[in-house]
Every structure is written in structure tokens, then in C-alpha cells.
Amino acid sequence: MKEVVLGIDIGGTNTKFGFVDRSGTLLSEHSISTNVHASVESFLDALHENIEKNISALGEVVELIGIGVGAPNGNYYDGTIENAPNLRWKGSVNFVKLLQSYYDIPAVLTNDANAAAIGEMRFGGAQEMKNFIVITLGTGLGSGIVVNGELIYGHDGMAGELGHTLVNVNGRYCACGKRGCLETYVSATGIKRTIYKLLADHNGTSELNGVSFNDLSAELITEAAKNGDKIALEAFEYTGRILGMKLSDAVAHTSPEAIFLFGGLTKAEDFIFEPTKRYMEENLLYVYRNKVKLLPSGLQDKNAAVLGAAALAWQELEKSKDNVY
Amino acid sequence: MKEVVLGIDIGGTNTKFGFVDRSGTLLSEHSISTNVHASVESFLDALHENIEKNISALGEVVELIGIGVGAPNGNYYDGTIENAPNLRWKGSVNFVKLLQSYYDIPAVLTNDANAAAIGEMRFGGAQEMKNFIVITLGTGLGSGIVVNGELIYGHDGMAGELGHTLVNVNGRYCACGKRGCLETYVSATGIKRTIYKLLADHNGTSELNGVSFNDLSAELITEAAKNGDKIALEAFEYTGRILGMKLSDAVAHTSPEAIFLFGGLTKAEDFIFEPTKRYMEENLLYVYRNKVKLLPSGLQDKNAAVLGAAALAWQELEKSKDNVY
The missing domain is CATH 3.30.420.40 (ATPase, nucleotide binding domain)
Known part of the structure; x- marks a missing residue:
């Protein structure tokens, strides 16, 4: 069974997501509409349904072990999306907590550009x-x-x-x-x-x-x-x-x-x-x-936002491993 | 025998230095002219002579275990002072290397404001x-x-x-x-x-x-x-x-x-x-x-530049200790 993480890139119009293995291979990528959903709960229902559908459609048996999210105004410490001007969900939304009611695995969130930087470091031009x-x-x-x-x-x-x-x-x-x-x-x-x-x-x-x-x-x-x-x-x-x-x-x-x-x-x-x-x-x-x-960017022609979010998830999983041993 | 470090703050006109213990107490402070010395070698001779004189004048027996230097255009990685506009020694001067020909103990250098920040963190308002x-x-x-x-x-x-x-x-x-x-x-x-x-x-x-x-x-x-x-x-x-x-x-x-x-x-x-x-x-x-x-600054009325340089020395000594154990 292959371990993968889910990388999610939340944009004002569309949200992209994909399954990424440890070496940075994007096994499949998908997209759902963000702005048709007036509430984050409705959005998460749709996202969850799509993730489940696509995880079973993967050619191989995988184990989802972590989730990384890139979002506008994403707050890494709190797992929140804070008053993002181009999203319909206002105020401070604790996206990680809501997501973990569907998936009880490590999940982490930051803003999209921060995720891109982590992607660049792990899979792109900044590896050294x-x-x-x-x-x-x-x-x-x-x-x-x-x-x-x-x-x-x-x-x-x-x-x-x-x-x-x-x-x-x-x-x-x-x-x-x-x-x-x-x-x-x-x-x-x-x-x-x-x-x-x-x-x-x-x-x-x-x-x-x-x-x-x-x-x-x-x-x-x-x-x-x-x-x-x-x-x-x-x-x-x-x-x-x-x-x-x-x-x-x-x-x-x-x-x-x-x-x-x-x-x-x-x-x-x-x-x-x-x-x-x-x-x-x-x-x-x-x-x-x-x-x-x-x-x-070394990820210029790839789906950098999804890879970045996935890189964040891998980084976090390795950090928590460091804490154990 | 009390362990102390030497904090040195090199300015365009004067160079201040002092002996600082682990808790941030400045045991004594002194000053020599910087700009009377056309060469860094002549400056170092004068500095060394003054350090020796004042270390013996201290009321108690101390062991000098490290040196921190704050200098304009100080390069932490190389221990160099690089083309400082207000110093007479031009080009890139490897100050740490020259200093260690007098004192064979750990010595480290950075720019004066960086030293002030380390001082603020160790002895000033940023301790938490x-x-x-x-x-x-x-x-x-x-x-x-x-x-x-x-x-x-x-x-x-x-x-x-x-x-x-x-x-x-x-x-x-x-x-x-x-x-x-x-x-x-x-x-x-x-x-x-x-x-x-x-x-x-x-x-x-x-x-x-x-x-x-x-x-x-x-x-x-x-x-x-x-x-x-x-x-x-x-x-x-x-x-x-x-x-x-x-x-x-x-x-x-x-x-x-x-x-x-x-x-x-x-x-x-x-x-x-x-x-x-x-x-x-x-x-x-x-x-x-x-x-x-x-x-x-929490060091506003103290000799922050000397304390900062000393804080840098203490920090470096503790880092190298971490490496040993």
C-alpha cells in the first residue's frame, strides 16, 4: 500500500486537489468550484465527496496519511482562513478543524504562496x-x-x-x-x-x-x-x-x-x-x-499550488516523526 | 574563577569593550580610539594591550572564555568587516582571524545592530x-x-x-x-x-x-x-x-x-x-x-552594544557546547 498525502489549493473560483507521494509525484489532480458554495460546510461536503470518489478511482491502493492546504489568508498556527477577501466565507474559519471531522489524520494549512515556497524547497528549484x-x-x-x-x-x-x-x-x-x-x-x-x-x-x-x-x-x-x-x-x-x-x-x-x-x-x-x-x-x-x-520557479509547469500544499503535509509528517524518535 | 566573555563594539571614532558574565553583568567597561589607527594591526595591538591591562585590574580572578564583536558591515559567517565606510581599514578585513592570533578562544563577529538584537533577546526586553x-x-x-x-x-x-x-x-x-x-x-x-x-x-x-x-x-x-x-x-x-x-x-x-x-x-x-x-x-x-x-529597548540606559557583543559570545559558546554533548 502506497502512502500519499492530499494537497488542496483553495482559490476564489476553483479549488484544486491531488494525491502526492513522498517523491513529489502527483498521482491524480482534480478541481471543484469554490464560489458556488455560500458556506464552508457545503463546500467541505462537496470536497469530501470528490476526494472519496477520486481516491477509489486511483489505479493503485493508497493510504491517505496527511493533508496540506494552501488558502488565501491561511494562518499556519491556528489552521484558520482569516477574512479572505475573495472567498464567500467571512470571518475566521477554522478550516483544519472542520476538515478533520472528515479525516482524522494530520492536517495543516498555510497561505498559498507559503505553500508554493515549501513546494519549491522540497520538489522544485530550491532543493539545495x-x-x-x-x-x-x-x-x-x-x-x-x-x-x-x-x-x-x-x-x-x-x-x-x-x-x-x-x-x-x-x-x-x-x-x-x-x-x-x-x-x-x-x-x-x-x-x-x-x-x-x-x-x-x-x-x-x-x-x-x-x-x-x-x-x-x-x-x-x-x-x-x-x-x-x-x-x-x-x-x-x-x-x-x-x-x-x-x-x-x-x-x-x-x-x-x-x-x-x-x-x-x-x-x-x-x-x-x-x-x-x-x-x-x-x-x-x-x-x-x-x-x-x-x-x-522550478515548478513553473507543474501544479505548484497542489504540490506545495502536499509538500507542507509531508514536512509536517516528518516533523511529528522527529518528535517521536 | 569566574568565567567571562569580552564584548567589543567597534565604532568609527571609538571602540568600547567590557567583560561580561553569564548573567549579563558588565564587570568593567573601557574605550580606545579607533580612528587614530591607520591599520587594523596597529589597532589590534592597542586593543590587546588595553584588554590585558584591564583584565588584571578587575577586582576578581576571571577566566576569559570567549569574545564577541559588533562591527559596522560585520559578516557573521566569515568573521570579516567588509568595506565599512566609516573605518580606515578598507577591503575585507578578517577581524576574527586576526583577533585569534592574540586570543586562542572562540570569537565571533556580527554587525553592531545584530549584536544589539541578540543583547535584547538575552539581557533586554525580548527575553520571552x-x-x-x-x-x-x-x-x-x-x-x-x-x-x-x-x-x-x-x-x-x-x-x-x-x-x-x-x-x-x-x-x-x-x-x-x-x-x-x-x-x-x-x-x-x-x-x-x-x-x-x-x-x-x-x-x-x-x-x-x-x-x-x-x-x-x-x-x-x-x-x-x-x-x-x-x-x-x-x-x-x-x-x-x-x-x-x-x-x-x-x-x-x-x-x-x-x-x-x-x-x-x-x-x-x-x-x-x-x-x-x-x-x-x-x-x-x-x-x-x-x-x-x-x-x-530594554537595554536603553546600558551599554547595549558591548552587552550585545557579549551576548553573541555567550550564545556561540552554548551552541558549541550543544554540539559536544
Whole structure:
């Protein structure tokens, strides 16, 4: 019988989950809708039913020995999801406790970007590293910071929220209620906003002039940049400048060996990596210059969120083993 | 025979040192000039002579079992002082190795603010804390970040340089070669620069109009604020605004339980603490609000730099003991 863990990635629209063995092989992956469920109880019923169906459909006999969950505003210490703006369940939801009423096995939860960082350390590009940062560029900007081989949870279990560090106190409105947060500039949504700002400011032609905000995407902007579209190229330069400056601040905090970028925006490759690296180096204190690698995630084409949640579960199981022996 | 360690705090002008027992009692403290010595070898000769003289002058018989050093640009991993702008010894100086040619006992070095953080944890206000930050406000702004009960050194041994995070890319010139670094605004020198900026901008009266830049000090500015001087009050508001905003960024990185402020500027008490706290809270992501304490250092009236260096030595001696048993 093969031991597996369940990795669950809760998103605002869909929740993905999959069964992952100790070596990081994803045996099967599945998805259910998150936002059709008004209550977390209804969501968990649906999730449980789907897990059971798919665990029996696996080609081999497996034993489910642990669960890892990545969730927006996930609190590692309490196992709670706290006031996540893009989920329908409000307040502080003790997701781990609710989950354990279905599965009486070790379960652990953290935010999605923290899970991605643990996935990077266990199965991705950071397997030999002790100090690194993972930045996830999706609808928002998430981050997980690893120091001395351990993810930083901080005093309250919610460390690593670089998406809400300050770029401009009078800047763009953020879903969190503040203004000028990093993720309003640097994320798939952020670069769309930048394109619209540039289209408003400039009086020229751009192939993006015919695209609505809703239809605009990181992929379309990357395509336009490849075609030499000046607005798209300037948007990447602007995005890289802001990300590079804030990454230089991050280096001054924890001095990582590498910073990994993950998510759709990184498929723009050099359009985003080159200016980010250039502005990061320019803004680094001299003692840190030419030391910090800026790398694409080693899980880029895999289901990193599910693998990350599973990696968290494996890590936790090994920790509790350490406690026994 | 009483076991003691030697704590050494190397500053640009003077170097302080003292003998400290395991409980944090400073048996005696001394000072020699740093900047009269053009070479580190000449400095070490003088330091050694002074240590020997003062160790025999101690009232009791002691055994020196370790040395801790706090130094600008100190690299913990290598034991080196790297291109410190305010020291006359240029390049990378392997201070620990040189020191051990005089004393063949465990010796360890880090930057002065990191040493202050270890001192805070062992002998000061953070004795029960696992996650906190110490900010030292002197000529510049130093910082030491503790996570899970351990100081963050990072990949290269030089983590925790919040003084060189970015406030304004077109801002004030910094001694490090960059512009707009936090310490050009928030430090004893930074607030002097702010006073001069405000005196230039305003067309009013201030008791500080008669003071030259060289004669101006954090103490004089505090005195003026106590007298209700509007320029001095505005300078504290401005300084607290910038420090508060950057501390909110720091919280988003490592989510500390408390942030300790240390140094002359903190003697201004509420003039600096109140606006710093207010702007920090205002800029915090909602999940962190009303959780992070802003406190004066518990070593405020003691020789924190020497105690910190000594705490580092004690910590290192206990670590190596752990390795033996």
C-alpha cells in the first residue's frame, strides 16, 4: 500500500486537489468550484465527496496519511482562513478543524504562496537552498520567505505578505483597503492596470487599444511585447522597475540566495526578468550586489499550488516523526 | 574563577569593550580610539594591550572564555568587516582571524545592530520573544531581525540592513552611494537633515534657526519639541511617518511580536514613538493591525552594544557546547 498525502489549493473560483507521494509525484489532480458554495460546510461536503470518489478511482491502493492546504489568508498556527477577501466565507474559519471531522489524520494549512515556497524547497528549484524567497504573480502578488531552511510564519502565523508592502502612499487602490500596495502594480492585474494607465497617458497606437480591461491578460501583453508594441514594452519596464526596487528591500531584510518568480506573468520571460533584475541590482546596498539569483520557479509547469500544499503535509509528517524518535 | 566573555563594539571614532558574565553583568567597561589607527594591526595591538591591562585590574580572578564583536558591515559567517565606510581599514578585513592570533578562544563577529538584537533577546526586553526586530537609531539606522528565536544572517551573513531600504529613489544622498535610503531620513543625522529642510521651506521662527548643522543634535531637537517649537514638532511627525511606513513593510516580511527602538533619538519618547506607531498601524495590512508592539529597548540606559557583543559570545559558546554533548 502506497502512502500519499492530499494537497488542496483553495482559490476564489476553483479549488484544486491531488494525491502526492513522498517523491513529489502527483498521482491524480482534480478541481471543484469554490464560489458556488455560500458556506464552508457545503463546500467541505462537496470536497469530501470528490476526494472519496477520486481516491477509489486511483489505479493503485493508497493510504491517505496527511493533508496540506494552501488558502488565501491561511494562518499556519491556528489552521484558520482569516477574512479572505475573495472567498464567500467571512470571518475566521477554522478550516483544519472542520476538515478533520472528515479525516482524522494530520492536517495543516498555510497561505498559498507559503505553500508554493515549501513546494519549491522540497520538489522544485530550491532543493539545495536554505535562504530564498518565492514570489507568486497571479491575480495578486503572494510571497513565501525561507530562512535557515524554514518558512517564516512570524509571531501570528501570517508572515510573508510582500504584496501589501508600500509602493506609493497615494497610489492605486488595493482590494485590502489600502492604497499603493505592491500587488496593485506587480501581478497579472497590476500590469493590466499599467497598460490602461499608459494607454491613457500616451497619444499613440498600440495593438492593445482594441482590448477591453476584462479581455486583457498577461499573455496578450506578452504577445504585444513580442510584436514590439511600445506600450507593452513600457509596461514590462515599469513593472520590473517596481518589482526590482521592492525586491532590493526584501534582500535587505533576509538576504536570500535566490528569489524565485512563479505564475503566468513569468511566461513573459526576459520581458519581466531583465528589468526586474536590473532595477533590483541598481537598488541593492553594495554588500548584496551580484549575489542574489533571480530565477523562474522550478515548478513553473507543474501544479505548484497542489504540490506545495502536499509538500507542507509531508514536512509536517516528518516533523511529528522527529518528535517521536 | 569566574568565567567571562569580552564584548567589543567597534565604532568609527571609538571602540568600547567590557567583560561580561553569564548573567549579563558588565564587570568593567573601557574605550580606545579607533580612528587614530591607520591599520587594523596597529589597532589590534592597542586593543590587546588595553584588554590585558584591564583584565588584571578587575577586582576578581576571571577566566576569559570567549569574545564577541559588533562591527559596522560585520559578516557573521566569515568573521570579516567588509568595506565599512566609516573605518580606515578598507577591503575585507578578517577581524576574527586576526583577533585569534592574540586570543586562542572562540570569537565571533556580527554587525553592531545584530549584536544589539541578540543583547535584547538575552539581557533586554525580548527575553520571552521568538520573533522581533531591533532598530538602532544612531548616526545611521541599523537593524537586527529575529525569527523563531534566531537572528537572521541570511545567505551571505549580512541580512538585516533596513537602513538601506528605499524611501525615495530621487531622495537624499546616502553614504552608501545610493539615494533615498531610510537612514537618510530616520536616524540622528536624518532628523537633523529634516530640520534643515524644514527651516529652508518655512518662513517662520524656530529656536533652531541659530544652531549650525554640526551643533544640531537629537537632544537639541527634542528640547525644542518640548518647548513647542513647530519645526521640531513637524520634524518628529515627518520622521515618524517615514519610519512607521517602513516598519509596516518590515512587519509584512517577518511578522514580529514587537519592534524595539534603540538609541539617542528614542529619548524623545512620545515625540518619536507616537507618530511612528500611528503611521505603522495606518499602513499595516489589516491582518497585522493592533498586534505589533512598538517598544523602547530594554537595554536603553546600558551599554547595549558591548552587552550585545557579549551576548553573541555567550550564545556561540552554548551552541558549541550543544554540539559536544
